[in-house]
Every structure is written in C-alpha cells, then in structure tokens.
Amino acid sequence: MGSTERAEFKNPVVSWIDERLPVFTLMQKEYGVFPTPRNFNYFWNFGAIAMFMLITMIVSGIVLAMHYTANTELSFDAVERIMRDVNGGWLLRYIHMNGASFFFVAVYIHIFRGMYYGSYKRPRELLWILGVAIFLLMMATAFIGYVLPWGQMSLWGATVITNLFSAIPLVGDSIVTLLWGGFSVDNPTLTRFFALHYLLPFVIFAVVFLHVWALHVTGSNNPLGLEPQSEKDTLPFHPYYTMKDSFGLVVFLIIYALFIFYMPNALGHRITTPRPTRW
C-alpha cells in the first residue's frame, strides 16, 4: 500500500494529512473515480441506502442509550420517559424502531438484487458470504433490541427464540440456561442483551467494511451480467452514482419519514384486546 501513488491535492492541509495517512487518496480512488458500470438500475442503490440506515441506527441508538436503563424494574418506564419527557424522545424512538424495519427492507431488496442478477457468482462469492454474515448479525441485533423495552412481546419473543436452542441434543438445556443467566428470561438476560445490542452494530460496521472492500476488488456486477471490457463501459462513481444514490436515498427517506411521522406504530405489534398472556 505504501508504494501506490498519491493523488494531488491543492489544499495544503489536505495534502499534509494525505502525505502521512493517504485517506484522501483512498476516498478519491474508491468513491471518487472508481469505475462503475454505466448501466446500473435503481436496484443497485440499496447497498448505499443500507449503509445510510446502519449509520442512522447507530447514531439514534447511542442517543437513546443515554436515556435507557437495562433493568426489569426500570426499562419499560425508561422507554415511557423517553417518549414523554426527553426532548424529541418520541422522535428518536420512532426513528430507531422504524429504522430497523426500513434497514431490513433495504437489505432484502439488496439481497434479492444479488439473487436475481447473479451477483454472488465468481469472483464475488466471498462478497456474498460476507453479506450473509451481515444479515445474521442484523437479525441477532434486531431480536435483542426488541427485548430491551421489556414489553409483553419483548419477554415472550425472547423466551421463544432462546428456547430454540434447547433443541440441541445433550447440551441444549445447559446452553439455554447459560444464555438466560438463570431459569427463565429475566434481569440477567436483559442486562447482557443490552451490552450485546450496543456491541453488535459495530461488529456489523466492521463486516460491512470487509464487504465493501471485497466489492472494490472485483468491481460491481451489472444488470447485463457482462463484465466491463473497457473504460467505455464504466463511469466514475462521482458524480454519476453519488448523485443517483442521493436521489434514490431521498425517495427512500420520504417513505421512511411518512412512517415515522404519520404511522409510527403501523409496523408494530399492538395488543388491542385483553388477551391471556402466554403463561
């Protein structure tokens, strides 16, 4: 890496930093001039949208964590306090909970693009495998996050899913006891879930970094499935795809905002009639 040529920068501060740590040369190469197939359709937008949603979830999650307490006696009330007392707390919570759903929507479309257009094929097999790893981490993170408000669905969802591990022969029950930290989903489970929920998004971030790196080694697939043969088949990522992605992102955000502001609980699970709990 030390022997690659650096790009020229007019700004002396930028040049000073780049000489010592070529981050600007890197950005220029990977997101500035990077040759991208010119025939992308909007299905190729969703990777960038997913990245934006990951950042949104991390930022909203960290701010929410400043007001949350992980304890069975306090968690539900902490969330109510966020909704009622914290300035803009209702907005933070709705951003985070609808953000999770929209993050998955973007990732599902991104995956279906990969399946339909064969983006998993040679030489992009590892790219696909890393994507699967990200998907699994996302599922774990989302499941754990849902437990944190300590509602009915939180407790029973956690109980059902953790109980799945008891199906493992011989050691299943011991594993479940280990996961629970007790003999049912209770406070030890909640506190360790909070720690893991804070950790996993950063693990996701690291795997996403590898995922994008793997992509930049092979270059992107495209709707025709034919690898670019010459420069004529590609466009520099900036400004063509920075602009196209920004447009697509804005449309996505409009739909996201519609949910946050007009139907924030539409995707949730509401128990409207008294129903016996799962005793």
Add this chain to the structure above:
Amino acid sequence: MTAHSKDRRDFLQLTGFAFGAVGVACAAAPMINSLNPAKDTLALATTEVDISAIPVGGSKTVMWRGKPVFIKHRTAEQIQEAEEVDVTTLIDKQTDEERVKKPEWLVVVGVCTHLGCIPGGQKPTDAHGEYHGWFCPCHGSHYDTSGRIRKGPAPKNLMVPPYEFIGDTKIKIG
C-alpha cells in the same frame, strides 16, 4: 467546458452543499436537544414553599434543583445590620435592598461561592461567623445577614435564586 456551464456547475455544487448542510443541521438538532433537561427534570425546577410556619428569627432549608436554599425570616436587628453596611467595603458590592423582595425574608442558595460546600448557620446552634449570617467550615468564608461575603476566600455573595411571593404564606422558587 464553457464559462456558462462551469458557473452553472459551481452554482449547483454550492447550493447542493448548502442544502446538505442545512439538512444535516436539521437532523442533528433534535438529537442534540434530546440531551437538554427532559420535562421531568424541568418539572423539578420550581418548588413552592410554605413559609407561614417559620417564626421571626427562624430559618428553613429546602431543596431546589438539587441544591439547598436557605429561607431566613429576619429579625429587625438583622435587617438593620444588613442595610447599614457601607457597600464600598464589600467584597461583592450589593445592597441589601437589591437582594430581597420583602426585607424580612431572605432567600439565598446555600452553596458557598468559593468551592461549593454548604455553609452552616441555619440552626441556632451552628456557627454564624463574625457577621452573624453563615459560616462556611471548609475554608472559612463569613457571610452576613444578607448572605453577602464579608471575609474569607469566597468571591461572590450567596446567590439569590429567582423567586416570587404567592400571597403572604408561600414563595415559589425557580
């Protein structure tokens, strides 16, 4: 590229960046504002105190915003002593009139302006210092009957919180 299209691009880039910056600010503002005191914290920000039970010469301490507030029902001698002081000799120059709404009631935050200890003087058995008000045991600041610093390391008089009288028997602090 012609001069026109370069100007156009410059304009588009500039407006693009400007809108982007505004968008980021709009997104960041509620996130940062959520760190400001929440409504339940603010609700604790005003306290109503019933002062009818405090006899002349007596004092009461209440908590306000996490700090003690001294409410003193001053005697005529204490009022006179406070009013007669020559302002120019004070470390933090304030007249007694500036610090009270009704002269018989002194309301001050009981936190020493030096390094934050709670001065003694609320109880008759406490040390009152050489100026008959309060005495801070930490570093020896003496406060007078108007809560003004007279001797010792404290730089400022005891803070007068915002308060108002509700009738004759109650005050609302904050």
